Amino acid sequence: MLDTRQDGPSALRPAEFARWSWRQLTSMRTALVLLFLLTLAALPGSLVPQRSVDPARVAQFVDDHPSLSALYERLSLFDVYSSPWFAAIYLLLFVSLLGCVLPRSRSHWSAVRARPPAAPRNLDRLPVHRAWTTDEEPGAVLATARTVVQAERFRVDSLDDSISAESGHWRETGNLVFHLALLLLLVGVAAGSLFGFRANVLVVEGRGFSNSVPAYDTFTGGAAFDDGSLAPFTVTLDDLAVRYQKDGDQRGAPRDFRASVTYTTEPGAPRQRAVLRVNHPLVVDGTKVFLLGNGYAPVFTVRDASGTEVFSGPVPFLSRDGNMASTGVVKVPGARPEQLGFEGVFLPTAVLDRRLGPVSVFPGLRLPRAVLSAWTGDLGIDDGRPESVYSLDTSGMDRVTGASGQPLAQSLAPGATMELPDGASITFDGVRRWAALQVARNPGTRPALLASVLALAGLMLSLFVRRRRVWVRATATDDGRTLVEVAGLARSEGEGREVLAGEVAAIAEAIRTTTTPRETTRER
Amino acid sequence: MSAEVLAGFSNDLLYAAMAVYALAMTCFAGELAFSGPRRRVAQEEPVRSMVPVGVGGSGLPEYVEQPATTGKLPGRSDRASRLGRVGVSLTVLAFGLHLGSVVARGLSAERAPWGNMFEFSVTGALAVTGIWLAALTRKDLRYLGTFVVLPVLLTLGLAVAVLYTESAQLVPALKSVWLVIHVSAAILASGLFTIGFAQTVCFLVQEHRERAFLPKPSFMDRFPAAAALDRSAYRFHAFGYPIWTFAVIAGAIWAENAWGRYWGWDPKETWAFITWMVYTAYLHARATAGWRGRRAAYVALVGYATFLFNYLVVNIWLVGFHSYAGVG
Numbered sequence: 001m002l003d004t005r006q007d008g009p010s011a012l013r014p015a016e017f018a019r020w021s022w023r024q025l026t027s028m029r030t031a032l033v034l035l036f037l038l039t040l041a042a043l044p045g046s047l048v049p050q051r052s053v054d055p056a057r058v059a060q061f062v063d064d065h066p067s068l069s070a071l072y073e074r075l076s077l078f079d080v081y082s083s084p085w086f087a088a089i090y091l092l093l094f095v096s097l098l099g100c101v102l103p104r105s106r107s108h109w110s111a112v113r114a115r116p117p118a119a120p121r122n123l124d125r126l127p128v129h130r131a132w133t134t135d136e137e138p139g140a141v142l143a144t145a146r147t148v149v150q151a152e153r154f155r156v157d158s159l160d161d162s163i164s165a166e167s168g169h170w171r172e173t174g175n176l177v178f179h180l181a182l183l184l185l186l187v188g189v190a191a192g193s194l195f196g197f198r199a200n201v202l203v204v205e206g207r208g209f210s211n212s213v214p215a216y217d218t219f220t221g222g223a224a225f226d227d228g229s230l231a232p233f234t235v236t237l238d239d240l241a242v243r244y245q246k247d248g249d250q251r252g253a254p255r256d257f258r259a260s261v262t263y264t265t266e267p268g269a270p271r272q273r274a275v276l277r278v279n280h281p282l283v284v285d286g287t288k289v290f291l292l293g294n295g296y297a298p299v300f301t302v303r304d305a306s307g308t309e310v311f312s313g314p315v316p317f318l319s320r321d322g323n324m325a326s327t328g329v330v331k332v333p334g335a336r337p338e339q340l341g342f343e344g345v346f347l348p349t350a351v352l353d354r355r356l357g358p359v360s361v362f363p364g365l366r367l368p369r370a371v372l373s374a375w376t377g378d379l380g381i382d383d384g385r386p387e388s389v390y391s392l393d394t395s396g397m398d399r400v401t402g403a404s405g406q407p408l409a410q411s412l413a414p415g416a417t418m419e420l421p422d423g424a425s426i427t428f429d430g431v432r433r434w435a436a437l438q439v440a441r442n443p444g445t446r447p448a449l450l451a452s453v454l455a456l457a458g459l460m461l462s463l464f465v466r467r468r469r470v471w472v473r474a475t476a477t478d479d480g481r482t483l484v485e486v487a488g489l490a491r492s493e494g495e496g497r498e499v500l501a502g503e504v505a506a507i508a509e510a511i512r513t514t515t516t517p518r519e520t521t522r523e524r
Numbered sequence: 525m526s527a528e529v530l531a532g533f534s535n536d537l538l539y540a541a542m543a544v545y546a547l548a549m550t551c552f553a554g555e556l557a558f559s560g561p562r563r564r565v566a567q568e569e570p571v572r573s574m575v576p577v578g579v580g581g582s583g584l585p586e587y588v589e590q591p592a593t594t595g596k597l598p599g600r601s602d603r604a605s606r607l608g609r610v611g612v613s614l615t616v617l618a619f620g621l622h623l624g625s626v627v628a629r630g631l632s633a634e635r636a637p638w639g640n641m642f643e644f645s646v647t648g649a650l651a652v653t654g655i656w657l658a659a660l661t662r663k664d665l666r667y668l669g670t671f672v673v674l675p676v677l678l679t680l681g682l683a684v685a686v687l688y689t690e691s692a693q694l695v696p697a698l699k700s701v702w703l704v705i706h707v708s709a710a711i712l713a714s715g716l717f718t719i720g721f722a723q724t725v726c727f728l729v730q731e732h733r734e735r736a737f738l739p740k741p742s743f744m745d746r747f748p749a750a751a752a753l754d755r756s757a758y759r760f761h762a763f764g765y766p767i768w769t770f771a772v773i774a775g776a777i778w779a780e781n782a783w784g785r786y787w788g789w790d791p792k793e794t795w796a797f798i799t800w801m802v803y804t805a806y807l808h809a810r811a812t813a814g815w816r817g818r819r820a821a822y823v824a825l826v827g828y829a830t831f832l833f834n835y836l837v838v839n840i841w842l843v844g845f846h847s848y849a850g851v852g
Binding site: 028029031035036038039042045046050052080189245248249250253254256257277278279280288290292438439440442445448452453455456459460463 | 689690692693694695696697699700702762763765766769770773776777778780781782783784785786787788789790791794795797798801802804805808809811812813814815838842
């Protein structure tokens with residue numbers, strides 16, 4: 001009876017509420033919602049630039065949209081995949097998964113050991129059913145049926161007048177393995193981000209680096225990473241060979257990069273040679289060295305007004321387009337009376353375009369030119385502020401002008417020298433290449449790979465193994481003959497009747513031909 | 525033969541294949557247009573797939589479901605059926621030409637013929653036809669003909685008109701045995717998803733018709749019942765899903781080899797993950813009360829949409845490591 005004055009059901013006690021919440025969380029419906037949520041959460045990271053993928057593009061975006069990026073920053077939209085809300089969703093999903101998979105593992109364990117269920121009373125009500133009569137004794141028919149079904153790799157259980165057979169437990173086993181492997185994958189990913197490291201370094205031909213934090217341009221270590229665990233190897237870049245497509249509409253596309261290196265595994269160890277290529281990293285003590293990019297480093301010699309050599313060496317320039325037109329700066333803090341700075345564009349195959357000025361038309365070294373302009377004054381590098389080696393802070397400097405009062409700028413062929421009015425000079429000696437290398441160690445890779453292989457294997461089992469039951473019953477009829485019935489039940493999703501029907505028909509046929517080769521059988 | 529001659533030969537074969545595909549599609553469309561149901565209307569038979577079998581105790585006619593094919597009458601539908609068989613033969617011919625084109629392209633470039641978006645599209649379309657023809661040997665899927673050849677033709681049209689790239693060597697990043705493994709798995713999976721998609725659309729239409737009290741006669745009468753379409757669509761998806769999973773794993777292994785990290789949320793990776801997640805949701809939805817049938821089918825459609833996004837939008841517009849489209 002309904003009492004309208006009642007205050008509704010009493011509030012849940014904490015334990016009840018906890019149980020209710022757990023049930024909700026581990027239900028398939030919640031798992032489905034979490035799957036959708038995680039999918040949606042992954043979306044913005046492909047549309048908004050990500051710090052973990054391309055920090056330069058993030059910086060550019062912040063410059064272009066200052067107010068929008070403040071909001072983005074608050075929502076962690078530049079770091080979607082390490083954001084708390086992304087983690088919250090996948091952790092909930094994994095808890096939900098665990099809450100579903102563990103009880104299922106338990107019941108699967110007992111199901112695997114249980115005997116196949118006894119035959120239903122009315123086998124003819126099952127979706128697939130065959131029946132006939134024979135003169136053979138029921139016991140003999142069942143014995144034959146048992147052999148036949150066992151040969152089809154069913155697990156069989158015999159009862160008085162029937163046998164029960166079941167096959168396809170691997171389906172659920174695979175399903176559980178798949179889901180548990182995903183947990184292992186999570187562990188591998190976590191291990192990688194805790195104990196791994198990734199570093200980048202730009203190396204000019206003839207130079208090298210040692211595997212140590214100060215040697216790297218950027219270094220990202222996991223939360224539990226110990227700098228002392230870095231393997232003490234050193235790598236020297238001897239030569240970087242690059243080949244480009246020379247013709248066709250993909251002219252200028254890179255075709256081959258080869259970095260010849262010499263390395264030692266530890267100080268004092270013998271020097272070894274190796275060739276680094278894209279897709280073919282160098283592996284030293286479990287740490288991998290990858291060739292990621294390349295560029296040009298023009299070599300300059302700078303003399304100040306007194307004629308003293310104040311700078312000499314290669315300067316890495318950064319490529320600006322597909323034809324490797326590259327920009328960079330030469331900073332000469334040791335020049336007297338004032339510090340010198342040069343802004344330059346390096347063109348590997350230079351052509352003077354009527355509209356654009358000097359441009360590069362091919363990324364290979366066909367007609368290299370360095371176009372330079374000069375500045376004097378304070379480079380602004382002595383006050384300890386961080387500064388970029390690729391740009392010149394000209395706020396404390398004056399542009400050097402030529403005799404006509406125009407800013408001085410000159411295109412130099414290798415070997416040529418640009419003279420400044422005060423007697424200083426810069427010589428373009430030649431060009432070397434540089435390689436952008438990535439050095440990484442990820443101890444989570446192996447567990448993650450193992451997890452992926454297990455997940456895939458489990459997935460295949462869970463999708464392609466058919467779970468089904470077959471029963472055979474033999475009963476004596478009133479006229480002294482034996483009624484044989486064979487029936488089957490498919491227990492996996494997405495399966496039509498036909499496959500099982502074919503299987504049951506084959507089993508029935510095998511039993512019939514083995515038990516009664518005579519003509520006395522008839523189909524019912 | 526020189527590389528240029530082979531590349532030209534490959535293009536000629538591709539155009540020939542497209543012409544034959546167009547003919548095949550006309551035949552399939554003709555078969556659908558001229559078979560059963562219209563004829564039944566003309567004869568003023570009951571316009572339903574359910575036919576009355578008697579009057580039950582309630583005084584209302586009882587209906588029993590009748591297989592859609594009984595609507596076919598001899599004569600006209602035989603001709604229609606012949607048209608369908610001609611369509612299949614033409615598709616086999618087109619497949620042969622198409623295959624020849626892909627092989628010639630591979631020989632011309634001396635590598636696996638899927639190094640840029642044009643080649644991926646052409647080989648992907650080949651996979652769609654190939655999978656459908658292979659399935660046809662085991663199941664009567666001829667009713668799908670129009671809906672398989674149409675996307676194949678659209679893809680090839682897009683490839684030839686927009687994505688065309690000269691046959692050439694690969695950029696160094698793609699020179700790896702994983703190009704063969706990873707991309708061929710992705711192509712195979714996308715072929716399976718494409719056919720699964722076509723069947724899911726058919727399922728949704730059929731399901732809608734079956735829920736209607738008096739569905740209008742249509743070529744859909746020649747299609748299997750909704751439940752059968754659903755099951756068939758599931759099979760293609762269930763076959764494609766582990767292959768897609770494998771493609772993603774193989775891609776991760778390759779990325780680890782090439783870039784020093786197996787997963788970096790590059791846009792291509794992110795969208796492969798999204799596609800994987802949506803198809804995962806589809807498989808789970810089919811096992812969840814209240815989601816079976818129509819809703820699960822919508823999830824499958826979303827899955828295909830994310831795949832298309834990854835193929836068309838991410839390749840061309842989103843900046844990432846996977847910028848190999850070669851589309852100028």
